[in-house]
Amino acid sequence: MSRTMSRTMSRTMSRTMSRTKTNFRFAGFAAALIAALAVSACANKQAEDSMASVPGAAVPGSAQDFVVNVGDRVFFETDSTELTPTARATLDKQAQWLKQYNRYAFTVEGHADERGTREYNIALGARRAQTVREYFTARGIQATRMKTVSYGKERPVAVCDNISCWSQNRRAVIVLGVTS
Amino acid sequence: MNEVFGRRSSLQRPPLDMTRRALLQSGGAAAVLASFAQSPARAVLQIDVTQGNIKPLPIAIPDFLGGAADAESARGISQVIAADLQRSGLFIPIDPAAYIEKIADINAVPRFADWRAINASALVTGRVTRERGGFGVDFRLWDVPASGHIIGRSYDGQPQNWRRIAHIVADQVYEKMTGEKGYFDSRVAFVDESGPKDRRIKRLAIMDQDGAGVNYLTRGDESVLTPRFSPSAREIVYTSYIQQSPRVMLMNIETRQREAVGNFPGMTFAPRFSPDGDRVVMSWQEGANSHIFAVDLRSKSVAQLTNTPAIDTAPSYSPDGTRICFESDRGGTQQIYVMSASGGQAQRISYGDGRYATPVWSPRGDNIAFTKIGAGKFAIGIMRPDGSGERILTEGFHNEGPTFSPNGRVIMFFREMGGSDGPALFTVDITGRNEQRVPTPGLASDPTWSPLRP
Numbered sequence: 356m357s358r359t360m361s362r363t364m365s366r367t368m369s370r371t372m373s374r375t376k377t378n379f380r381f382a383g384f385a386a387a388l389i390a391a392l393a394v395s396a397c398a399n400k401q402a403e404d405s406m407a408s409v410p411g412a413a414v415p416g417s418a419q420d421f422v423v424n425v426g427d428r429v430f431f432e433t434d435s436t437e438l439t440p441t442a443r444a445t446l447d448k449q450a451q452w453l454k455q456y457n458r459y460a461f462t463v464e465g466h467a468d469e470r471g472t473r474e475y476n477i478a479l480g481a482r483r484a485q486t487v488r489e490y491f492t493a494r495g496i497q498a499t500r501m502k503t504v505s506y507g508k509e510r511p512v513a514v515c516d517n518i519s520c521w522s523q524n525r526r527a528v529i530v531l532g533v534t535s
Numbered sequence: 536m537n538e539v540f541g542r543r544s545s546l547q548r549p550p551l552d553m554t555r556r557a558l559l560q561s562g563g564a565a566a567v568l569a570s571f572a573q574s575p576a577r578a579v580l581q582i583d584v585t586q587g588n589i590k591p592l593p594i595a596i597p598d599f600l601g602g603a604a605d606a607e608s609a610r611g612i613s614q615v616i617a618a619d620l621q622r623s624g625l626f627i628p629i630d631p632a633a634y635i636e637k638i639a640d641i642n643a644v645p646r647f648a649d650w651r652a653i654n655a656s657a658l659v660t661g662r663v664t665r666e667r668g669g670f671g672v673d674f675r676l677w678d679v680p681a682s683g684h685i686i687g688r689s690y691d692g693q694p695q696n697w698r699r700i701a702h703i704v705a706d707q708v709y710e711k712m713t714g715e716k717g718y719f720d721s722r723v724a725f726v727d728e729s730g731p732k733d734r735r736i737k738r739l740a741i742m743d744q745d746g747a748g749v750n751y752l753t754r755g756d757e758s759v760l761t762p763r764f765s766p767s768a769r770e771i772v773y774t775s776y777i778q779q780s781p782r783v784m785l786m787n788i789e790t791r792q793r794e795a796v797g798n799f800p801g802m803t804f805a806p807r808f809s810p811d812g813d814r815v816v817m818s819w820q821e822g823a824n825s826h827i828f829a830v831d832l833r834s835k836s837v838a839q840l841t842n843t844p845a846i847d848t849a850p851s852y853s854p855d856g857t858r859i860c861f862e863s864d865r866g867g868t869q870q871i872y873v874m875s876a877s878g879g880q881a882q883r884i885s886y887g888d889g890r891y892a893t894p895v896w897s898p899r900g901d902n903i904a905f906t907k908i909g910a911g912k913f914a915i916g917i918m919r920p921d922g923s924g925e926r927i928l929t930e931g932f933h934n935e936g937p938t939f940s941p942n943g944r945v946i947m948f949f950r951e952m953g954g955s956d957g958p959a960l961f962t963v964d965i966t967g968r969n970e971q972r973v974p975t976p977g978l979a980s981d982p983t984w985s986p987l988r989p
């Protein structure tokens with residue numbers, strides 16, 4: 356489920372990008388990414404319908420490349436900050452990419468699902484972000500490139516009220532920032 | 536108040552808020568009623584917060600008298616008093632259609648037999664008057680079964696403040712009839728939510744405790760969470776995603792001026808005032824752990840109160856300021872702990888099944904309210920500060936974030952039913968009875984109940 360979701364978002368985004376001029380400014384891209392993510396959460400059906408015609412090519416080293424070919428997020432179990440084998444595999448790919456394209460600074464966003472209390476979920480999201488940060492540090496990524504922030508349960512991407520959505524919202528997302 | 540908060544977008548300093556002291560004026564009423572032997576103040580209703588059902592006391596509140604220009608506010612005052620008393624669950628206003636006597640002069644002794652005939656236990660009469668050179672309100676509370684006068688008071692204020700005067704009268708009636716302080720002259724700050732769930736706009740809002748006079752304190756360009764009143768009810772501390780990261784902010788409600796609390800690198804959240812208003816206690820995130828800090832608002836000095844490899848958050852002072860309850864997962868899951876206000880050793884007090892969160896100390900000191908999570912449900916409950924006497928007041932898909940009324944008898948919280956409905960505010964008595972929805976214009980969460988207004 357989570358993998359499907361992630362792919363759907365990526366496709367939605369690449370579609371967005373294909374309509375954008377190639378010499379886009381990064382800020383514009385970030386906005387498009389956010390918009391794409393926001394839209395995808397409530398328009399999965401629509402995105403899936405349009406998948407067939409989506410061109411998959413992304414410029415290597417672009418933010419689009421990261422999201423489409425690497426994946427920008429990992430997921431967690433309920434009230435947990437443990438990295439699953441799937442999450443580790445994704446983080447390994449992310450770390451490799453981030454080392455190869457080391458011009459990017461980035462933010463690790465930690466998120467929680469809605470089945471917790473507000474204050475605790477901020478701390479839980481922060482702890483998830485920190486787990487990812489420490490994983491990257493162990494993989495040799497410079498600490499100065501990374502920031503962490505927690506949104507607690509404030510920014511769900513999936514909005515139903517059952518486990519299929521909650522599992523997508525318990526996540527850490529890598530948001531690429533300005534290139535240095 | 537209306538005159539302060541009626542202008543939403545104004546950033547200018549509004550006129551000074553009316554204070555309770557400015558409102559309170561005694562004199563005239565006492566003289567009028569000097570011929571009456573005043574009944575000694577005693578509680579007619581015996582409130583036992585733990586036992587049995589309370590039979591609501593039938594009370595008659597005829598429309599207050601007033602000149603043609605004040606007819607609307609006069610009638611409004613009686614309605615607000617009746618609504619306050621009814622919502623408390625302790626009173627049941629009698630249908631005005633049943634009234635036999637028509638009150639024409641509040642200084643005349645009512646015909647008690649007429650009020651006994653409709654089973655009224657108490658009678659509230661009053662009037663709006665311009666006799667004192669401005670807008671004034673007089674009221675009398677009568678003991679119908681004993682044919683006696685309980686209290687008479689006069690208030691002077693601005694005509695647009697009639698709702699507030701009504702709440703103060705309701706507090707007087709509540710106090711005289713129950714022996715406990717009232718809570719109606721108070722406000723609630725909360726987070727107004729709008730838009731779809733994955734793009735929620737969250738604004739700080741404030742209203743009277745009955746839901747009237749809603750005003751918005753922020754515009755929604757940054758998300759806001761967990762507002763908490765200062766003991767003066769003039770400031771709010773809250774968490775804001777200003778610059779895309781959670782930070783504890785303090786806002787002066789009148790001027791709307793804001794400032795960050797403390798100078799912490801990174802994330803701060805879960806703030807609450809100390810009972811003297813001098814400090815704000817809150818969480819600061821350090822790596823994977825959250826620690827509790829107290830910030831002195833004047834000296835700006837900072838004291839670290841917890842330091843564990845855990846999530847320590849949601850701190851709340853005891854009303855005497857000597858202790859702090861908070862939640863921590865240091866033992867593995869979220870549980871409630873109590874420590875000295877200066878930090879140090881903490882005592883775990885929650886031992887039931889499940890996780891315990893968002894503890895808040897009652898203004899009376901006798902209870903700590905909490906959110907309890909277990910078996911897929913979120914409940915609101917109370918326990919004594921030593922952890923004994925746990926009681927669940929309400930339970931369901933999602934109930935969270937209790938806040939006490941100024942007298943500690945009522946708890947407000949927010950509820951989500953699941954599905955497409957968003958959060959709404961509710962109240963429940965600490966007996967677990969009298970659950971009621973609090974009207975808000977839109978979705979609402981994270982309520983904080985002010986003390987009685989100064």
